[in-house]
């Protein structure tokens with residue numbers, strides 16, 4: 001599996017070719033994230049069998065699979081919360097030894113992620129305080145992050161005065177304020193109602209396109225994975241040498257911006273849905 005450092009859709013064989021001088025080359029051609037033979041054992045059990053994946057600059061990669069197959073574990077390894085028992089995780093070329101400000105993590109449980117005694121702006125400020133951003137620069141960065149998620153009008157409210165969708169947007173704003181290169185999202189919309197989930201999917205898709213962020217996104221929801229992803233990785237539970245953790249990797253060749261109605265009627269969307277459906281444990 002080869003990520004595309006330029007986030008394009010060309011065939012992976014192109015990566016091995018010398019770059020043409022007139023081609024637009026990013027300053028950093030190395031992948032934002034790379035898993036090289038990463039195996040993870042927890043509680044005496046192999047959760048993730050040796051896995052090699054690269055995620056290129058600006059790519060949106062979704063991870064699906066049945067409950068317990070190791071989706072969150074893979075994300076936690078990318079974040080540096082879990083150390084692999086074999087192989088290597090690299091972010092921006094550096095071996096991952098722990099969390100870093102270049103990589104922000106959005107949790108499903110926004111209620112626990114936000115401090116209830118701080119306003120929305122105060123919660124976003126946390127990321128800047130932790131990063132040692134001078135106080136004089138904070139208001140402008142907070143305002144920018146809140147504007148990106150359409151929360152400017154609620155900066156002075158407390159989390160519990162907001163809907164679930166708005167709280168999740170506040171958590172995303174806090175992540176954006178730290179100006180990460182990589183955003184890891186663990187079922188971020190799993191606790192939201194269907195309408196809110198769709199509008200947040202569209203907001204995140206837009207802001208990711210505008211910012212050039214690289215995203216690793218875990219979901220149970222196949223439709224969400226295909227709708228958002230440039231690529232979808234399906235994991236299987238209980239890996240064996242014959243049947244490793246990575247069961248399938250598929251590109252989603254559907255142009256952006258996507259649309260909740262039209263994209264979901266696109267022939268490629270329907271084909272991928274059919275192809276990936278059984279990887280979620282359906283028979």
Ligand SMILES: Nc1ncnc2c1ncn2[C@@H]1O[C@H](COP(=O)(O)OP(=O)(O)OP(=O)(O)O)[C@@H](O)[C@H]1O
Pocket residue numbers: 042043047065066067068069070071072073074220
């Ligand atoms: N710290 C730990 N110690 C022991 N086992 C663990 C630990 N963390 C996770 N596991 C086990 O690893 C397996 C994979 O967990 P993980 O949360 O990564 O799965 P998942 O695919 O994200 O599941 P879900 O979709 O239900 O959230 C599970 O069987 C889980 O019980």
